[in-house]
Amino acid sequence: MAFPGPAAPPALPVTARRHPEAARLTRHAQAWAERFELIHGAEDARRLARGAPAELAAAMLPDAPRPEAELAACWMTWTFFLDDAYEEGPGGTTTAWSAVTDTFRPLLAWQPPPPGAPPLFRALGDLMDRLRVLTSPAWRRRFSGHLADGLAAVRREIELRDAGVPPTLAEYRTLRRDTSGFVPTLDILEVCHRAELPRTVYDAPRYQDLLRAAIDTNAWSNDLYSLDKEVACGLVTNLVLILEHERGLTRTDARRTASAMIEERAADLTRALHRLTPGDAPLARCATAVAHLVAGWLEWHARGTDRYTAPAPGCAPVPPARTDPDRLSGPRAPGRAHG
Template sequence: MEAAFPRRLHPYWPRLQEKTRSWLLEKRLMPAEKVTEYADGLCYTDLMAGYYLGAPDEVLQAIADYSAWFFVWDDRHDRDIVHGRTAAWRRLRFRLHRALDAPTDHLHHEDPLVAGLADSVGRLFAFLPDTWNARFTRHFHDVIEAYDREFRNRVAGRVPTVAEYLALRRLTFAHWIWTDLLELGAGRELPDRVRKNPAYRRAALLSQEFAAWYNDLCSLPKEIAGDEVHNLGISLVTHEGMTLEEAVDELRRRVEECITEFLVVEQDALRLAERLDDGTVRGKDMGEAVRICLGNMRNWFSSVYWFHHESGRYRVDSWDDRSTPPYVNNEAAGEK
């Protein structure tokens, strides 16, 4: 893994880390003491700086702030489940949908999470045409609804079947959001004929599936400690009759298959870029944009790998309470 996918970081990374830390404070997304103690060690900016290489600094900053927001949202979702805050979650869900549709109307919302989404997506929407913005918006509406399905499963203690989980995970991990953002890094919206090309789409999916299964593998101890029901390993144990050891082996097998298949399909996608580069200015730009996106799909493997080994998000054995991450705020907005 480390040899096939060498680690790289965007040169803006040190400044990125500093500015995202300031943004979390400014938007009140994490308490000041938690930002000071945990923000850098969580490595959220490292993850994005290892992914969207070649992106202009201001683009990478917008993506990194959005990514940090996403992690905070994921933690709020988790805490709302753990503390049985069904009404608070429902209220947040609808507010996020509205903020996504009209970011400028929600920049000063009373809930920092709603205002933070409005600020971050409003900045993302400044770089590419409205058609890209509409696609991103549509994809993120789907993610919000997938989080609601996870909420209901977890409150009911219902472990989804493997097939259900595989479909839902592509949404809760936001596969198509992170893939959409590749185009911001390349500075060009890709047309449907390119994005839906089987080689390009398969390469994108494999990079995201690797991340999802590697995340499930690394977060399994944390999620077992927290009585989670949403993890492929847990679905395999519950519905396929596997032992925990067998489920871990299956997760590893899936991770390895993603790597092996990506290395093959990557070549097919590079040939697509060559065909697009037909000697015209437009063709040259399109071929280069595809190569940038493919290069960053490749970077996602190493960035995800190192993130899971370095981020404090997965060091469950070092927590005072294995079921309660020390970096989270256990309060919902406006209530205990």
Template structure:
């Protein structure tokens, strides 16, 4: 049932799909890079990473990035997925371990590769050092601060979710939607639009209410689609941290009914997303091109998540997974 719902939502999505021509070569590069960095990956783990297709995800979100930049973006995406796995697996990181990881990561992003923290070392640190090198060199200080703040928010979200799971407390719908915006890492990907396009926005424009509304809704759309795709996994291990499960509990309906309610919520959100994009005001001839590139990037994040979720072996709905 869920797969049919996901396919129907993809068919109804008005955002055109895009994919970088460098996605598949970058996936080959990624596997070799992870091996060189010394990540503890056996043949089976490497095969899972290959079939997950993180480079294709980055290539869908940043279809116009150069090949070197797509490698950077893919490395960053891979780092976040590996951290996500560390927080979700059966022997997952504890809340204190996530907090310590956060401190080490933020120190590196703010101070550079010489910053050291006892809880952040080894191959995972080396991957982030490598992936962060080019954005740190090329992007202005205000952008680096914005990206780092987004990473802090994401890791704080992972910590809050871990605390809730440890205490066995399932969130209500409103609480879950707010938390999911942090754990999805969409807010981390949005500044990367500026890196990929070479068009950094002033803070006043980036945080303009019209752009923030679109950013929040785009985050919701990709997160809710992902929740539908990962429902069966989350029923077993997420402690109620899935929008479908939160809706089923709060509204006291069967999970099957909650799937339809979440799908309808997604459709209504998509219609509003289109309307909000149309209503964005002009910021003047010197900024409108960069604003358009940013809004296109948020749209690519939504559509890219839809298409990648249905092709990636990371999710049970993907063919051949």
């Protein structure tokens, strides 16, 4: 069962496709998750199959060579487990997340995980070993920085959840890009298409406009699908909740407004593609791959995954003050009601 996404699929310059070896990617990612003990028993395996992160990788990277596509399938699988650790699991407090961040520190320096590290960290260590042989020192510095930004953003999201106060829309726009996990995923996209971009090209405003539009389109769409699950987990960094809180909208009107914002960001993505300078083959491959990534992400959500239907069985209950949008603290616009 999929929750409502954008009212209509945003117009994109490419059509969603699926990697021809999608089934193999799924088998590879599941075996990898089992090897690093991310999966414990049949229920974990069924939950992973229902979430289908490897299917998501197959949708986002339809043209990647198989070895790199397998790496991406493992990366997406790992990000799902990381999300669950703080949304539903024991990592969802600022103290616990600080401990998580400390354990990540050697990995961010491309060192092995500490002895006795939990499965999540050993699995990331394996991914980084695989990435190391495919990338330059400059790419590795960029990727580590993006991972560190994401970890810091998660802490901020936990702080907002604990306070029961959504961020402002202005803060959300930046924070959600980092909590989404798409910034390092877009780094890996370059690896998957064997088209690592030099800093001057990657940092160019026109390419950054493309990346930001892609991330926003995906992350904001995800907020529509994951809304009920995130409310159940007490999360408040969701575009719909922020529009309700800041603009005094009903739930229905907030969804409608979010959909319109997604459509506009998808249009920005198309405009950014057209503004790129032609003739740079690696840049062209990456830019086209970014568009396919967005199309695949939206198609994966629309096709149906029950990752967003409910928290995992056995996750810690969330206090009512953190789950009821009417009980969010802090100032809000007058006239707010729910649809």
